Every structure is written in C-alpha cells, then in structure tokens.
Amino acid sequence: MSSGGVSPSATMMEKGPPNSSEGQQGWFSARNGSGSSLDLESVAQPLALNPWDVVLCISGTIISCENAIVVVVIFYTPAFRAPTFLLIGSLATADLLAGLGLILHFAFVYFIPSEAVSLLTVGLLVTSFTASVGSLLTITIDRYLSLCNALTYYSERTVTRTYIMLILAWGASVCYGLLPVMGWNCLGEPSACSVVKPLTKNHLILLSASFLAVFAAMLQLYVQICRIVCRHAQQIAVQRHFLASSHCVSTRKGIATLAVVLGTLGCCWLPFAVYGLLGDCRSPALYTYATLLPAAYNSGLNPVIYAFRNREVRKVLWAVCCACLSSPLPFRSRSPSDV
Numbered sequence: 001m002s003s004g005g006v007s008p009s010a011t012m013m014e015k016g017p018p019n020s021s022e023g024q025q026g027w028f029s030a031r032n033g034s035g036s037s038l039d040l041e042s043v044a045q046p047l048a049l050n051p052w053d054v055v056l057c058i059s060g061t062i063i064s065c066e067n068a069i070v071v072v073v074i075f076y077t078p079a080f081r082a083p084t085f086l087l088i089g090s091l092a093t094a095d096l097l098a099g100l101g102l103i104l105h106f107a108f109v110y111f112i113p114s115e116a117v118s119l120l121t122v123g124l125l126v127t128s129f130t131a132s133v134g135s136l137l138t139i140t141i142d143r144y145l146s147l148c149n150a151l152t153y154y155s156e157r158t159v160t161r162t163y164i165m166l167i168l169a170w171g172a173s174v175c176y177g178l179l180p181v182m183g184w185n186c187l188g189e190p191s192a193c194s195v196v197k198p199l200t201k202n203h204l205i206l207l208s209a210s211f212l213a214v215f216a217a218m219l220q221l222y223v224q225i226c227r228i229v230c231r232h233a234q235q236i237a238v239q240r241h242f243l244a245s246s247h248c249v250s251t252r253k254g255i256a257t258l259a260v261v262l263g264t265l266g267c268c269w270l271p272f273a274v275y276g277l278l279g280d281c282r283s284p285a286l287y288t289y290a291t292l293l294p295a296a297y298n299s300g301l302n303p304v305i306y307a308f309r310n311r312e313v314r315k316v317l318w319a320v321c322c323a324c325l326s327s328p329l330p331f332r333s334r335s336p337s338d339v
Helices: 051-076 083-111 115-148 156-181 201-239 244-278 285-308 311-321
Strands: none
Touching (some): 051 083, 051 285, 051 311, 083 115, 115 244, 115 285, 156 201, 201 244, 244 285, 285 311
C-alpha cells in the first residue's frame, strides 16, 4: 500500500487572494483562509516556490536515475530472466514511475496549473507507490517459497506464479490510482479532504490500512524465513561438525537482513501511514511533508537494498563502467538466490 501524492500548502493565508505572495504556497493553494478548500484554477500570478516541493522534486530526480539504471540493466541482460529478477524489475519500474510522478506533478502545479492534469499525476503517484509496496510483498513471498520449495523452485510453475503475482499487484495498484481520476476526490467537497489533497479521507484510510496489512504480512513471512534459514544452518553445522559459533553467525546474518529490509520499509512508510489514519484536512501541512518525504525516500533506498547488493547486478554494472577501458567479458548469471 502506499499513498503517493501531493500535499497542501505549508502555510495557509488568513486574508487576500488565493495566490498572493503572503504566505508560503504548496502544491495546492487554500481559498478563503479556511485551509480546507482547494483552488487549482489558473491564476495570473505564479505560485511562490515551496522549499518542501523543491526537495520532493529533487528527490524524484534522484529516485528516477537510480531506478532507471536498474531497469536498463535487468532489461538488457538476458541472464536476468529468472523470476526473482523479474520481481526486482517490477519494483524498480514502480519506483521509477514514482520518481517521474514527483517531477511531473511539481512541473504541472507550478507551471501548468490544471485540475485534470493534477488528478492524473496524483493517480500516477498513488499507482506507482502502491505498486512499489506491492512488489516488495511479491519479493518477500518469492523468497519464502524459494526456501520452502527449494527443489521445485526452478520450474515453469514458478515463472507462472511470478507473473500471476505481478498481475495482481499491478492490477490492484492501477485500481487504487484510478479512484481519484474516476471521481473519488475531494475537489467538490473540501471538508472530506485528507492530509493529502485531493485524496479523500476515506481513500487515504484505505491506502494506509492496506499498507499496514502488507507490512504485517511481510513481517510474518520474514520471521518464517529467518526461522528456516537458522534451522538449515543448524542442521548443516551438526552434519559437518562445525562449531556452534557458525550457527550463531548465520542467525545474526538472518536477523540483520530482516532488520534492514523491514526496518527501512517501516521507518519510511509507517509515519505517513499512521498520520494518514489520524490526520484530516485541518492538520498542519508541515506534518504531511515531514512524513511524505521519508516515504518517497523508500523508492530511492529500494535499488540499494534489492538490486545493488546483488553480486550479479554489481558485475554487470562494473562491466559497463569498465567498457570504455576494455572489452567486457561475457557475463553469465549463476543464480538469483543472492538477492
């Protein structure tokens, strides 16, 4: 689950026209000083740049560049056709769209203000962030099944299952993203707005609850993964007469991996998900920006955690970096298990 999108103005004006220079403007501007209305119509005077919006736009640029590298590497490397790499490619594609969505929304709001275009970019952000979290869940499921069904993992059944998971994840994400465009927004009823305008309070509650459910499922799966890995390490240590310390090392590695994966996701998305459940249109815009920015950063950390840590991906990147100096050696992937 995720909720991407836009934020209200950081400082609401008490008097004056919607876009007067008095007060700091955000992606949406308040009308009549209530702080709960939206005014997306074109105006004569341009919006004053909000530093938070600039940071989000710059973050979107970095996110797009990172994930574009991952998408290109996976797409142009024939060896990366295993189910695991397809899931990583799905994650990188979703995060790439999220970064582009942040850039496009900034450009449209400040340079081409339009209600219709704004709804489209909000829909893109909701779709991409939701697909990103959904792809993380599919990766977790794939890791769990690869351990439980190690003997049959490399089969056509696994490929079919991977495509089914991707279709379900992206299908649900597109449905979430189409809701604001199809009319489930608060443009006609400002009092129904959430902390992320123009999403309604009920829509954001649905997105936040979906994320919490996904996070709980991932937590349970990774706990099971750690148990399986630790049990296998203990069995190997007993069979090969290793010292007990080797089992402790494997246990610590499993716990460290669990902490990195879930810790990153939780630190980035939990504050925004909880704030989405508790806040409303009267909540300070500063809190929205402060929780939305870390959520966006999760899309920048995903390539580091799921792609750049992989040995085979690093080999391809290193070969590309060295291509100008010498001819790259033929590359052949051994296994996606190091993801």
